[in-house]
Amino acid sequence: MWEYTDKVKDHFLKPRNVGEIEDPDGVGEVGSLACGDALKLTFELDEQKRIKDAKFQTFGCASAIASSSALTEMIKGMTVEEAEKVTNEDIARYLGGLPKEKMHCSVMGRDALEKAISHYRGEPETKVEGEIVCECFGVTDVEIERVVRESHLASVEDVTDYTKAGGGCESCHEKIQEIIDKVHGKPHIVHRKPAPLTNIQKIKLIEETLEREIKPSLKQDGGDIELIDVDGNTVTVKLRGTCATCVASEVTLKHYVESKLREMVTPELIVEEVQ
Amino acid sequence: MRVIYTDNNATTQVAREVVEEMLPYFHDLYGNPSSMHSFGGQVAGKLKEARQKVASLTGATPDEILVTSCGTESDNTAIQAALASHPDKKHIITTRVEHPAVLNLCEYLAENGYRVTFLPVDRQGRLNPEDVYKSISNDTAIVSIMWANNETGVIFPIEEIAQEVRERGVVFHTDAVQAVGKIPINVQQVSVDMLSLSGHKLHGPKGIGALYVRKGTKFSPFLIGGHQERGRRGGTENVASIIGLGKACELAAAHISEENERVKYLRDKLENEILKRIPNAMVNGDRERRLPNTTSISFEYVEGEAILLMMNEFGICASSGSACTSGSLEPSHVLRAMGVPFTAAHGSIRFSLSIYNTEEEIDFIIEKLPPIIERLRELSPYWTHSKMEATAV
Numbered sequence: 011m012w013e014y015t016d017k018v019k020d021h022f023l024k025p026r027n028v029g030e031i032e033d034p035d036g037v038g039e040v041g042s043l044a045c046g047d048a049l050k051l052t053f054e055l056d057e058q059k060r061i062k063d064a065k066f067q068t069f070g071c072a073s074a075i076a077s078s079s080a081l082t083e084m085i086k087g088m089t090v091e092e093a094e095k096v097t098n099e100d101i102a103r104y105l106g107g108l109p110k111e112k113m114h115c116s117v118m119g120r121d122a123l124e125k126a127i128s129h130y131r132g133e134p135e136t137k138v139e140g141e142i143v144c145e146c147f148g149v150t151d152v153e154i155e156r157v158v159r160e161s162h163l164a165s166v167e168d169v170t171d172y173t174k175a176g177g178g179c180e181s182c183h184e185k186i187q188e189i190i191d192k193v194h195g196k197p198h199i200v201h202r203k204p205a206p207l208t209n210i211q212k213i214k215l216i217e218e219t220l221e222r223e224i225k226p227s228l229k230q231d232g233g234d235i236e237l238i239d240v241d242g243n244t245v246t247v248k249l250r251g252t253c254a255t256c257v258a259s260e261v262t263l264k265h266y267v268e269s270k271l272r273e274m275v276t277p278e279l280i281v282e283e284v285q
Numbered sequence: 286m287r288v289i290y291t292d293n294n295a296t297t298q299v300a301r302e303v304v305e306e307m308l309p310y311f312h313d314l315y316g317n318p319s320s321m322h323s324f325g326g327q328v329a330g331k332l333k334e335a336r337q338k339v340a341s342l343t344g345a346t347p348d349e350i351l352v353t354s355c356g357t358e359s360d361n362t363a364i365q366a367a368l369a370s371h372p373d374k375k376h377i378i379t380t381r382v383e384h385p386a387v388l389n390l391c392e393y394l395a396e397n398g399y400r401v402t403f404l405p406v407d408r409q410g411r412l413n414p415e416d417v418y419k420s421i422s423n424d425t426a427i428v429s430i431m432w433a434n435n436e437t438g439v440i441f442p443i444e445e446i447a448q449e450v451r452e453r454g455v456v457f458h459t460d461a462v463q464a465v466g467k468i469p470i471n472v473q474q475v476s477v478d479m480l481s482l483s484g485h486k487l488h489g490p491k492g493i494g495a496l497y498v499r500k501g502t503k504f505s506p507f508l509i510g511g512h513q514e515r516g517r518r519g520g521t522e523n524v525a526s527i528i529g530l531g532k533a534c535e536l537a538a539a540h541i542s543e544e545n546e547r548v549k550y551l552r553d554k555l556e557n558e559i560l561k562r563i564p565n566a567m568v569n570g571d572r573e574r575r576l577p578n579t580t581s582i583s584f585e586y587v588e589g590e591a592i593l594l595m596m597n598e599f600g601i602c603a604s605s606g607s608a609c610t611s612g613s614l615e616p617s618h619v620l621r622a623m624g625v626p627f628t629a630a631h632g633s634i635r636f637s638l639s640i641y642n643t644e645e646e647i648d649f650i651i652e653k654l655p656p657i658i659e660r661l662r663e664l665s666p667y668w669t670h671s672k673m674e675a676t677a678v
Binding site: 012022023025028030039043044046047048049050067068069070071072074075227230 | 598663669
């Protein structure tokens with residue numbers, strides 16, 4: 011259940027300016043069926059170069075329809091220069107607010123308006139700017155950066171609410187976070203090189219990692235591991251249980267044991283099995 | 286405004302008879318069934334009767350019924366119990382169209398050392414039993430497959446699958462939350478080891494469910510506490526709700542033929558009339574093997590939430606397979622698993638009826654829905670395109 015304002019409900023149930031202007035001065039189309047919402051905006055100008063009429067067609071949820079309807083009402087009577095300044099926040103404000111999860115509907119309105127204006131000015135169709143970050147909804151880093159900056163977004167969830175990016179498979183969440191950090195000027199976390207370990211610290215850490223992380227996981231498959239020696243950065247181990255006879259033991263050793271120890275202890279480690 | 290409730294797979298109205306049976310247990314008979322005094326002790330007797338009614342609905346015996354707090358708890362208990370009692374086995378088999386109670390649990394387990402096979406379904410939402418058998422290995426601890434799907438109503442061939450899985454010596458659990466009370470189920474004739482059911486899907490109260498555990502099935506409690514439920518689930522009994530669940534099960538048993546005749550007739554009428562009156566509409570799921578009360582219909586080129594809100598203006602309650610919400614902007618996992626095209630998946634509506642629906646209500650929906658779809662299509666840029674293409678051809 012969405013908490014829509016009366017104004018949103020009104021624009022959804024009685025949308026204004028539905029349709030398509032014939033021979034429009036500007037046309038902007040955004041979204042797609044796959045994304046779940048899409049908007050086609052058309053407008054025409056009068057002699058004073060003011061927007062005389064604007065119409066929309068929208069496929070989408072109630073707030074997508076209401077945002078489109080509101081947008082057409084807002085820009086009528088504006089000059090192109092004035093219309094250009096309309097932001098997604100303005101659309102949301104006009105409607106008395108939108109649920110946070112639905113802010114992307116207002117962003118869609120602004121995007122369509124921008125496209126229609128550049129179409130009117132005869133600017134070449136700008137190809138997708140930037141690099142796709144969210145594969146599910148085809149959202150680029152440039153779009154995410156812009157919305158983070160303009161709407162002061164602070165979390166991945168916010169970005170999803172505003173652009174839908176990250177709302178599908180979620181595999182891009184890390185990238186979105188990086189963009190947010192970049193915009194807010196958070197220093198990129200530089201891994202400070204730790205002070206070199208003493209031999210005794212190193213051996214202790216290796217033992218701990220084996221006990222806590224590696225052994226339990228090998229034991230799930232009926233295997234086990236024993237630490238034989240540590241000489242400089244060379245760790246000698248003996249695989250036991252099913253691991254001892256497993257043809258994939260070399261893989262286990264290098265890809266699992268070694269990489270885990272490198273992660274937890276020091277990246278220079280080399281793991282070898284005692285012959 | 287009057288409410289026309291066709292969202293019974295989400296939850297149901299608690300039957301008046303159920304409420305009446307429950308009421309004394311709040312204020313008058315509030316004793317603890319475990320108490321030594323007869324004021325509490327008398328409640329234990331009533332609970333026993335209720336448990337008997339729950340058991341009877343599925344052909345179980347009372348001591349095979351474990352009362353839980355909901356369907357989700359039943360599902361979690363079943364799967365965790367099978368894993369805990371087979372600690373050497375690390376493989377789970379389920380399907381891609383399960384309820385989140387099973388699906389998300391299995392995804393969690395997959396991240397924590399278990400191997401999970403999520404079986405696909407075909408375009409009609411059907412499961413190929415051979416896929417289940419092929420996936421079984423010596424390492425398989427449990428097979429968990431829903432009896433009927435909550436979104437499409439498609440019924441899986443649980444009788445056949447359960448039999449084959451048992452012959453291979455693997456525990457079989459079924460989430461029958463949507464099936465119990467809608468279709469006849471008898472655990473004496475079906476080799477399921479565990480079966481989940483929920484009170485609020487069959488006109489009982491919310492917050493109560495049950496897990497059938499066949500005698501002899503290895504079990505390990507999920508909720509550890511007191512001696513209740515014969516030590517298999519701690520916690521003071523939710524007395525009033527158990528009484529309510531018992532009554533609801535008794536009523537469900539009495540209404541099952543009505544469900545499969547009158548409710549099915551209403552569902553078919555609704556579905557056929559919608560398909561007849563609205564172009565570019567299609568039913569999701571196998572129409573031959575389906576719950577009698579459920580229909581999932583997709584309307585191309587329009588979005589589900591918009592349809593729901595327009596129906597809401599007339600008091601019509603249904604649900605959509607496309608929740609346009611943050612965090613789940615994609616159409617439902619069930620429709621995606623079935624490969625329903627995007628043009629249709631975003632505009633899917635599920636109507637799920639109950640014995641409380643009248644023909645007059647169904648006629649009302651049939652009258653109100655076509656103009657809603659038409660109106661939304663007029664707004665949709667894709668509808669004009671597709672119409673233009675159609676006339677060009």
